[in-house]
Amino acid sequence: MPHHDLPFQAEYAKSGRAGCKACKGNISQDSLRLAIMVQAPTFDGKIPTWFHYACFWKRAKCKNPDDIYNFHALRWDDQQKIKDKIGVGGGTGAGGDHEDTGSHPLDGEYSTEYAKSGKSKCRGCEEFIAKDSVRISQKEYTSQRAIMYGPQDLWYHVDCFVEKRDELGFTTDMDPSMIKGFGKLKPEDKTMLYEKLGKGKKTATKRKQDAKKDGNGGKKVKKEETEEEKTLREQSKLLWDMRDKLSKDVSNAAMKLLLELNKQEIPSGESKLLDAVADCLVFGALEKCKECKDGQLYYTAEGYCCTGNVTEWTKCMNVTKFPTRKAFKIPKEFHDVPFLKAYKYVKRERAFPVVTISSTSGLVSSCMDSVDGVSTSKPLRDMKFVLGKLKGSKSEVTKAITDLGGVVVSKVDAKTAAVISSKEEVKKESKTILEAEKHEVHVVNEDFVKACSNGDVLKLISVHSIASWGSPIEKRIGQRPTKSAPKSGMSARDEARFTKSVPAKLKMMVKGGAAVDPDSELADKAHVLQDDGEPLTAVLGLVDIARGTNSFYKLQALEGDTKMSYWLFRAWGRVGTTIGGNKVERCGSRNSVISNFKEMYLQKTGNNWEDRKNFQKVPSKFYPLEIDYGQDDEEVKKLDLENSTSKLPKGVQEIIRMIFDVESMKKAMMEFEIDMKKMPLGKLSKRQIQSAYSILTELLKLIDTNGSQTQIVDATNRFYTAIPHDFGMKKPTLLDTAKIIKQKTDMLDNLMEIEVAYSLLKGGDDGDDPITAHYNKLKCEMEPLDPASEEFERLKTYTKNTHATTHNMYDLEVLDVMKIVRQGEKQTFRPFKELKNRMLLWHGSRTTNFAGILSQGLRIAPPEAPVTGYMFGKGVYFADMVSKSANYCRTSKTDNIALMLLCEVALGNMYELKHSLFVNPLPKGKHSTKGIGRTCPDPASDYTSPDGVVIPMGMSVDSGVNDSSLLYNEFIVYDTAQINMKYLLKMKFNYKY
Structure with a gap:
């Protein structure tokens, strides 16, 4: 899972300069540090806020190690340390030491007290909580305030807390007396809480007492290591031994040369460089991605991801646990390093941990009403199957599994998804069937393969099982990725922080045919510079469905109105939010500002300014957008019935006012989540809308023919670029169902009608009363x-x-x-x-x-x-x-x-x-x-x-x-x-x- 999709990150400090956000002390080099990922205020992306290992647990609520980016690449002992922390007290985020977490059965997750004033608002009903009344809180860990100052109490009226108890995780088996502060309440208020919340099962207290009584003095009993854990532990040691040798004996320049000679791309940063070379030495050099044919693969806990591009609009989304490899070669000039001289390539297959995928990560499907979500990726992706005795052709079944993303292997192990066989073979207890029983792997019939193209694979394995055994499938293969409704991954309060203060419209000062951006603060003393009669101004957009970004970049070359002064203005950020920044740079001459403008345009778009009319989209680069700064608004005046001199009947006048109401048109566009700054009424064009229709037709064909997720993402990116949308902090929605295609088609139908209306509005009135003039145009x-x-x-x-x-x-x-x-x-x-x-x-x-x-x-x-x-x-x-x-x-x-x-x-x-x-x-x-x-x-x-x-x-x-x-x-x-x-x-x- 990419780091921008996960709430936390872990790594070994690259230097000793970074400061801990909790204790403010420096984090020493090479020590384990943990971060909470937060929205960057100055650009469309997330940044890590780093903590010492011990400080992190006082600020974060991490329930699952798979929510930590890079967790599975840590040293094995550090992985176990984090797992143990989450298992004992880390899951609550309360306290920094183990001893502290044992001091309270609910770990301070919930608190109760008498309201100190009447100023706090209930998070359930949004009403104030009266002073001295009993209130209950749940700790909150994800807001900006919680990250900076520690977990925050979200207070509720008692009745509101009871109503939302399931949502808040206070289950019926929890004992109210375990809530922090319960002991300080009056007897009648304690009785009231028992009546409303029940007495629970006191399981937390019992666990605490049992821990004191057991022979280990309350210490955790070490579980027996599984075969999978043993494999991963040995693999981790092998990798880290190799990485440590490289770090000690091989220079960065030498490692880069080794990668180049083995036709591997060179990653940025020393840590990633060490990871890449260690992976190649232990498992072999990676061949290029099979989907895009050109991308370099790199390790993640879910599989090897591709860094390439499928088209100029979309990055390759291929992820595989079984990449093609070749021997990693060490040329003789590297034999001065003893362990490189002794190195011999051994073919190995990298083992992967079972990863529980966060439901808020990854692409956002349009299937918002679905309980389980719908994945547009191949349903059997990276699942291993063994074929037993079949009635049909083994080659046909193998092809069917491969087409659905699965892999056919010859031996049954604990990571096998299922054995595909017949009831007859199960009765005969063949070697394959006995191996399946030994590892508790399900045996399914041949019908399973046909059924799984349109259903929940994990459920279908159980449905088509023909043997009496079978361990929980999720434990063997992990949860399958599903999609959820669009989420920004932050609290409503934080989301509002980035969206509430966005101005509905900026008044632009137009000089010489182009508007000076007001954020430059130069509108009153400068104008947009022209070169060969063309104003040097550009607004660029970049939508990336996979990353959830919806970015803009603005460029202007400005010239002083009265004296020879020149500036380059740049602004960047996320559409529809306050996220972003800007910069004004003074340039020494006219030639200098023109050169800087064109250089920046080339850097951001991959196109020369002179070639903009024949623009070619470049992967991961911005695309130019037409933008209206409001200069047409003077032509479009609000129709005034009271002061109209029209001779038309009043009923007719009222209908003309209704159908030409600009505010209604804008409201309709906002309902469709259209970005009114990038695509205002004045910039609607039939050509643009027809282009968007064609993209929707392409998407519908992909949906009907089971096109790949990458193809759907590519077309979705193009659609949102053609018709800019404002998603605020939420991720752009994938256009992956017939239902969402119909919604967007209806949107374009309405835009086509609005375009006609606005064209009529802008046509002028030839001196007639505006209402009469618009009536005549109809x-x-x-x-x-x-x-x-x-x-x-x-x-x-x-x-x-x-x-x-x-x-x-x-x-x-x-x-x-x-x-x-x-x-x-x-x-x-x-x-x-x-x-x-x-x-x-x-x-x-x-x-x-x-x-x-x-x-x-x-x-x-x-x-x-x-x-x-x-x-x-x-x-x-x-x-x-x-x-x-x-x-x-x-x-x-x-x-x-x-x-x-x-x-x-x-x-x-x-x-x-x-x-x-x-x-x-x-x-x-x-x-x-x-x-x-x-x-x-x-x-x-x-x-x-x-x-x-x-x-x-x-x-x-x-x-x-x-x-x-x-x-x-x-x-x-x-x-x-x-x-x-x-x-x-x-x-x-x-x-x-």
Whole structure:
């Protein structure tokens, strides 16, 4: 696991200069030191805060040694020391010495006392805790304050603590009398705690007494060493003996030359250099990565990871426990070192410990609703299998296992995941079966291999077991990696520290066609320098899903307004947070600042400034982003109804204000987590959105064809670069399911509509009143319908009668109705006017989409868009139940006014379906698709207009179709010429709860 994903780190101090964050004393060179990883305030990454070994346990709560990066690379005795510490008292983080941890059965994890004032807030209900009332706390170790000053008490009302006891880890077998401070409470308050928390089982006290009674005087009884531990201990000694010899007798320059001669990449830092050479001498030189063909592998506790790149966007994610190796050669010129002269390569296989993977580490899948999580990596990755007697072909089973990431070996040992065999062989008790029984390895049938491509591998081993034995699988092979909902890995308070004070918008001063960044503090006396007519300014972005980074870098060459002064401005950090920093460097001349700017641009992007218009992405380098500094905002003024001189009816004016409301557009983009600084309204472009559609289509194909995790990460990185997102401190989400692809497709659909609206807004008003000017741009006539008219009343009845019983969160109130005629639509609809079966049907959408809908009509998703989420293919969808369409308006209790359409739709001969089917094209002789629902408006109450349009305005009844997967009817046309928009309704959603 990379160090940036784990909460702690361990190593031997490289020098004696580092200070301990607890006692402030220096940490001596080569001594074991431990660190808590914290978010760096000045760049998008984490940094270690180092402690002496003893001081660390007073500040940290480490329950699992696998949460410590580099733990398995420590000397064996130090590994055991940490394990023992966690086993006795280290898991609580309380106390520094063993004797201290025995002083309290719950190790000070929980405390109780009378509130000293009324100023502390309960972490459960967020209300103040009254002075002198009983309160209970749990220790907190991960916040910045806890790291700097020691564990912090998080206080709760007693009732709130009881309500959250499971979440807080205070189980029902725990005795309240063991809570620190319990003895100082009044008798009646002790009784109250017993009543609310129960008396527990007093297991902690019993353990303490047993420890005193046993013959070892309370000392821990040493467990017998397992075969696995013995192997790892001997391997650790072999490696460290070699490393110590190298450190003593071989110079760094000589070690680098040895690696070069054996075609190994040279790592940075002496410690990593020693690790790499020792690994090669003991196990052999590593061949290049098999996935990317070029990357160097390096050791981690999970396996050998690759440092290479699969594409210019994505690092290689290959991890293997069985790398290909070759003999490590020692040239004669190194024979002056005795142990190198005597060295002979011995082929060995490196043993790996069983690692329990932290659930908050690694990639973040979009499967947030999953309990167990979903891994997009190969399900049998690095699991070893032995093949017994099979009914099928052994070569085919071997290939199937290999394709799923597993390895087929010949001998059964304690690390074997399973033996694949038959019931007949189990009965015969063959040699392989007896070996499996000896090591308690499961025996599974051949069906297991087919099943494990779509399921939980560990559960499937038990399900397909055909023998009576089998030890816990996790103990043999470790937990399989799973994905969880996005987490930042820090407390809510710390997360807020980096996000709350982010300004919503920075006012930029534009001079000579480019804005001076206000962070330079030079906006009032400098301007952006131009070179060959081009302003020297750049905003760069870098998204790395694997590392969880979402970084930016800004560059500007600045020139003084009045005198010959020059500065290079740089700023960097994480998008949507206060994390980062900036620097202003004074340069001696115009040529100097231009040269420095271009040099820095090349360093950060790998491209020359002169080649930026033909930019080529370079691995691990930044990518240029277009950015709007707000200079277009002057063209886009808020529509003012009160001071408007428009002659349009007030109802029409109100609708124009609604659909051209810039704040609503921005709010919609923020809901999609779009970074409004990198991609503001003024920078939306069809080309950019179409490019993003294509990436989503590529992702959907990868998901459908079981593409590799690396391919999915690569496409996700490209998508987030095309459409910058603001994740705050959370990790960017992997786009790895059809569900998230549908969500992002919907986002792009909305962005496409907003782009149309904003383009109309920026077009100027030619001297007319702004509201009238925007109305004219729509090229769509609106005529208010008289609320007293029969036509208005009929549409109200249609609304009331077709509100589905399952959509009962709100009622709909018709506030206003406009008869609409979109320019040119009558002509395109005329050929379909003669089609039989024309109906007046509902269509709902976000209010921000209606400028695009009214000006350009309802449109079908573009060819670039992925096909997911369309139940009956890419078309325009309508309903005869108002609430089915109303749900697409995306309203809420606080934003409950929306717009809906009633359209005359020429359905003709309908292709009737009861279940999802991607229609492309329609069968011959069919003009539309009807998804038949189990409930529909009563056909007996249909109203037919004088020109033959049917309004299905009856109360909902059973359709008589019981085997459909749809609750309500859907109508889909695949040619927009079959649509004639008739009414625009302003609706109020009256939410009940």
